[in-house]
Every structure is written in structure tokens, then in C-alpha cells.
Amino acid sequence: MKRIISSCIFYVLIVCAQQIAGQTVAISEFHYNPDSSLQSQDWVELHNYGGASIDISNWKLRDETPFNSFTFPGGTVLSAGEFLIAAQRTDTFAMVYPFVTNVVGPFEFGFDNTLGSVRLYDAGGSLIRAVNYVDSLPWPNGADGLGPTVEILDYEGDENDPANWIAGCVGGSPGEAYMPCDYAIVISEINYNSAADFNMKQWIELWNKSAGAIDISGWQFRDNNAANIFTIGAGNILNANERLVIADSLEAMGSFFPSVTNIIGEFNFGLSNNGDAVRLYDADLLLQYSVRYDDEFPWPTDADGAGFTIELYVEDGNPNVPSTWVAGCPHGSPGGEFILPCPDAIHDIEANENSxxxxxxxxxxxxxxxxxxxxxxxxxxxxxxxxxxxxxxxxxxxxxxxxxxxxxxxxxxxxxxxxxxxxxxxxxxxxxxxxxxxxx
Structure with a gap:
């Protein structure tokens, strides 16, 4: 009898240990609606953030429908610190991410583009993780068909707290830890809602933050609507650290900023005052940059008709994180570097930097x-x-x-x-x- 009891206790301890170990497997990234130019189909990234290897053989990946299920192959072990991708289509995934090899799949279903669930079950059928997302705020809406993926911030945090997720970089970081975005050409300033008494219309500013010249002839600027396209003309080369303004009204910009000459246009669509996407595609129509701004906090609200623009402040950060942007100086700094202090921004102050x-x-x-x-x-x-x-x-x-x-x-x-x-x-x-x- 003692031997039977001991065996039962030993079995229970084994099962508990396996369940506890499973809790260090996180859903760390997922791509539910890729951009059409980088159509890898859907995929999910798992990460073992614990200190021991975990055998996930016969674990299940599902969406909100129990019949949609993918079984991880036998012998699938996640070592400590390791990442693994489950891809809906392994062939298209390999075309977009040829250097990512820690991939399993395919699976026969796709994740919903509006609201859905990413669920992970162990081999015994116990629910390990479940992320229930939507494609709108407060979830990172920059990941809804605009290029970035949904990336977790804290593996041990609440996986259903939208604040624990960000829209990552274009294409994401499948199979490895998140890194700040490294774009050669960035959108460094956006003016989407001019003040009534200084109506310079709408414009964006491009900045080549790389070390070399880049030919942007044939590149496209789009908003959230794929049909709204402005194509940059031939002969446009951005040298290192150079900027270029794209405006919807050259007349308005010439009136308010006559000294700004690095400007082209005009685009014939409007950026929404309630939040929109700003995307850049190269001449091969591959997405190179994407940001989804908003007119409400935590985005800088002074840019919404109060006479300010939004300026990229954290140059090497993630543009889809609101804190990388600030409401710059009054009326912005089109075509030039954002420099502080702002001219005439603060009056009647005797500044003393040394005090x-x-x-x-x-x-x-x-x-x-x-x-x-x-x-x-x-x-x-x-x-x-x-x-x-x-x-x-x-x-x-x-x-x-x-x-x-x-x-x-x-x-x-x-x-x-x-x-x-x-x-x-x-x-x-x-x-x-x-x-x-x-x-x-």
C-alpha cells in the first residue's frame, strides 16, 4: 500500500512539475494580418523564458474555435531561452524570412483579422496560454495589416492586458527577441491637422538616418487606405542625414515656409485627424516603414489642431510606441532638424543653464x-x-x-x-x- 501511495505521489509531482515548467512558455509574438507585400501568412512565436528545457511534443495551438488545431511534432523541445515559430504556411514564411529556421508547421487555419484568440494547450489538454486580442485600440492597431507584428513586453505579465503588447517593427522579429526598429528611411515628422490660424495643410517629413545615400525614386507614400498612393518621382536621392517633405499643398507650404526648398508634392488624399497610418514602400513595392498614429493620449494631443506637429524624438526606437514622438515646436520644423529650445516658444524666462x-x-x-x-x-x-x-x-x-x-x-x-x-x-x-x- 505504501509503495502504491508513493508511486501516486511521485506521479502527481511529475505532472505538477511539467505544468509548472509549461508556465514559462509564453506566446511572445504573433502575426494575424500581414501586409500584402510581405505576405508570410499567419504565424505565432513561442518563447521559453525559464531556466530549463520544456518538451512541447503534442502540444496544441488553437484559435477561438476548438476544431482549428495544430499539434506540435514529437521531439519538439524548447531549450531555456529558445524561440520557436509555428507558421500557417511554411513555404510562404520561408520566402519572407529565409534566414529563420526554427519553424514548425503548417497549420490549416488562420487567425481572425478583427478579434480572435491565440491559445496554447499542453499534451494533456490543459490550457497554458490564451491571448484574446482585437484589431483596435487599446490593442496595438498598427499590427492590423500595416506591417508590424504584435510583440509582448513582459513574458510574466498579463497576456490579456493590451498595455503588455506593442506593434513591433515591419515584419516583426520572428525566432528571436524583440529589438528596436532599424529603419534607414524614417518618417520624422507628421502634420495631420493644422491650426486654423496657420493652415499649412498636411505634410510628412522623410529622413535618411543611414550613413549613405538612398535613391527613393519610385517609392510610395500611403496612408491606411492601400488605394491612396503618392509616388515619389525620378531623381530623388536622399543623402545621409537629409530630409524631404511631402506635402498635399505646395502653395500653402510655400506661403508659410518660403525658405523650405526640399519639398515635393502634391498628394491628393488626406491624413485622418482621428488617427491614421503613414507607410513607405520602396520601388519594388515592398513595405519599408509603417507607423499608426492617433490623436488621443498617450499620443501627443497638441498636434491635433493646436498648431504643433508630431516629431520623432527617439530616433532608434519603435515609431508605433507613442512615447517615441513629441509635440514639437509651434508649426513644426519641416525639412530641417528638430532643435530645442523652440524659437519664441517660452517668453519672459531668464534661462540659466548652470543653476x-x-x-x-x-x-x-x-x-x-x-x-x-x-x-x-x-x-x-x-x-x-x-x-x-x-x-x-x-x-x-x-x-x-x-x-x-x-x-x-x-x-x-x-x-x-x-x-x-x-x-x-x-x-x-x-x-x-x-x-x-x-x-x-
């Missing part, structure tokens, strides 16, 4: 302000301004002066440029520029 020090800067959660000895005493007021000069919050005058990136109502402010203003008891005003960076 105030902010650490860290840029910051995400908390920034601490340090003062030179001569400015520690006799402070009468401390407050934060946004780039338009609007007061965000008054700060208490204490021995340690800090700001948690929230406004007077306790709401986290958008990524962007802010100013700490210090008023001493003689009326002098000192200012320090700080940059708020919301990671995701």
Missing part, C-alpha cells in the same frame, strides 16, 4: 532637481510648464524637489517637453527644460 540640474533627463517616473548653492535659498515659487507655456502643476518647496510626471489632477502627462520654472524672492525667473518619456 538648475535635472536627473535623470529624459525621465519616465521621477525627476529630481538640484540647485547650485547660490540658488538653494530664497525660492518663492516652483512650477512646471508645458511647451505652450501652460502651467501644469505647482511643486512644493522642500529640501528635495522632484516631479513625478503628473499634472495637478494626478494624471500622468504625455511624453514631451516641459519646463521647471523657479522664481526667487527678487522676482528672477530661471528655467530648466526636461523631457518626459513614457516607456509604453
Amino acid at each position: 538648475i540640474h535635472a536627473q535623470p533627463n529624459p525621465f519616465s517616473d521621477m525627476i529630481v532637481f538640484l540647485f547650485d548653492e547660490k540658488n538653494v535659498f530664497d525660492i518663492s515659487a516652483l512650477f512646471i510648464l508645458n511647451i505652450t507655456g501652460e502651467k501644469i502643476i505647482d511643486l512644493p518647496i522642500t529640501n528635495t524637489i522632484s516631479w513625478n510626471g503628473k499634472d495637478a489632477d494626478g494624471n500622468t502627462v504625455a511624453s514631451g517637453i516641459y519646463f521647471l520654472n523657479v522664481v526667487d524672492k527678487t522676482g528672477n525667473v530661471f528655467s530648466e527644460k526636461v523631457i518626459k518619456f513614457n516607456p509604453y
Whole structure:
């Protein structure tokens, strides 16, 4: 009897150990609606983020329909830290990703392009993972047929929290860990909704951030609608670090920015004021860049008719992450580099760069302000301004002066440029520029 009980306990421990080990297999990336120029069909990436190998032989990959099922082949083992792709079509996947070899498949179903589920079951039928997604906000809508994949941020986080996922880079990162996007040509500025009193219409800015010249003749600029196309004419070569503006009204741009000559146009479609895609295709009609912006927080809201553009701030980041963009200077910087401080953006401030020090800067959660000895005493007021000069919050005058990136109502402010203003008891005003960076 003791031997039977011992055997049962040993079996239960084995099963429990297998189930616990299975919990370190994450659905780390999936592609449910690829761009038509990179049509790999659907695929799912698994990642073993644990410290031990896991045998996933006879595990099942399913969507929301139980009859749609793919069984992982016998002998499929995920080593610690390893990634594995399950591809709907292994042949088309290999055409798009010829250097990715850790692939199994094919499977006979596709994931829904509007709302669906990616589910993973172990060999015993226990549900290991289930991601229930939609193609609209708050889920990363930049992955819905626009090129990027859906990539997880925290393997151990809530897999059904949209904030735990981002639209990755064009084509994704199948079979390996996510890396920041490395685009040679980027969209560095977007003006989708001009102010009524400075109606420069709509335009985008291209920037060659690579080290060499790139011939962009025949490249296409599109929005969310594949039928809306502007083709760049012959002879357009962007040298390293050069920029080019594409406008829907050369007359309006010439009126407001007569000195800007690196400009072409006109495109005959409009970018939506409520959020849209901006995509670049090369002369072979292969997608090279894609961003899906929005007019609501956490995207910079001052660009929605308030006289600002959205400027790419994190040059080597992911353009589909809102915190890589800021509302730049009033009316933007078409055709040129975004440089701070903005001309005439802040008035009546006596700047003294050597008197105030902010650490860290840029910051995400908390920034601490340090003062030179001569400015520690006799402070009468401390407050934060946004780039338009609007007061965000008054700060208490204490021995340690800090700001948690929230406004007077306790709401986290958008990524962007802010100013700490210090008023001493003689009326002098000192200012320090700080940059708020919301990671995701």
C-alpha cells in the first residue's frame, strides 16, 4: 500500500512539475494580418523564458474555435531561452524570412483579422496560454495589416492586458527577441491637422538616418487606405542625414515656409485627424516603414489642431510606441532638424543653464532637481510648464524637489517637453527644460 501511495505521489509531482515548467512558455509574438507585400501568412512565436528545457511534443495551438488545431511534432523541445515559430504556411514564411529556421508547421487555419484568440494547450489538454486580442485600440492597431507584428513586453505579465503588447517593427522579429526598429528611411515628422490660424495643410517629413545615400525614386507614400498612393518621382536621392517633405499643398507650404526648398508634392488624399497610418514602400513595392498614429493620449494631443506637429524624438526606437514622438515646436520644423529650445516658444524666462540640474533627463517616473548653492535659498515659487507655456502643476518647496510626471489632477502627462520654472524672492525667473518619456 505504501509503495502504491508513493508511486501516486511521485506521479502527481511529475505532472505538477511539467505544468509548472509549461508556465514559462509564453506566446511572445504573433502575426494575424500581414501586409500584402510581405505576405508570410499567419504565424505565432513561442518563447521559453525559464531556466530549463520544456518538451512541447503534442502540444496544441488553437484559435477561438476548438476544431482549428495544430499539434506540435514529437521531439519538439524548447531549450531555456529558445524561440520557436509555428507558421500557417511554411513555404510562404520561408520566402519572407529565409534566414529563420526554427519553424514548425503548417497549420490549416488562420487567425481572425478583427478579434480572435491565440491559445496554447499542453499534451494533456490543459490550457497554458490564451491571448484574446482585437484589431483596435487599446490593442496595438498598427499590427492590423500595416506591417508590424504584435510583440509582448513582459513574458510574466498579463497576456490579456493590451498595455503588455506593442506593434513591433515591419515584419516583426520572428525566432528571436524583440529589438528596436532599424529603419534607414524614417518618417520624422507628421502634420495631420493644422491650426486654423496657420493652415499649412498636411505634410510628412522623410529622413535618411543611414550613413549613405538612398535613391527613393519610385517609392510610395500611403496612408491606411492601400488605394491612396503618392509616388515619389525620378531623381530623388536622399543623402545621409537629409530630409524631404511631402506635402498635399505646395502653395500653402510655400506661403508659410518660403525658405523650405526640399519639398515635393502634391498628394491628393488626406491624413485622418482621428488617427491614421503613414507607410513607405520602396520601388519594388515592398513595405519599408509603417507607423499608426492617433490623436488621443498617450499620443501627443497638441498636434491635433493646436498648431504643433508630431516629431520623432527617439530616433532608434519603435515609431508605433507613442512615447517615441513629441509635440514639437509651434508649426513644426519641416525639412530641417528638430532643435530645442523652440524659437519664441517660452517668453519672459531668464534661462540659466548652470543653476538648475535635472536627473535623470529624459525621465519616465521621477525627476529630481538640484540647485547650485547660490540658488538653494530664497525660492518663492516652483512650477512646471508645458511647451505652450501652460502651467501644469505647482511643486512644493522642500529640501528635495522632484516631479513625478503628473499634472495637478494626478494624471500622468504625455511624453514631451516641459519646463521647471523657479522664481526667487527678487522676482528672477530661471528655467530648466526636461523631457518626459513614457516607456509604453
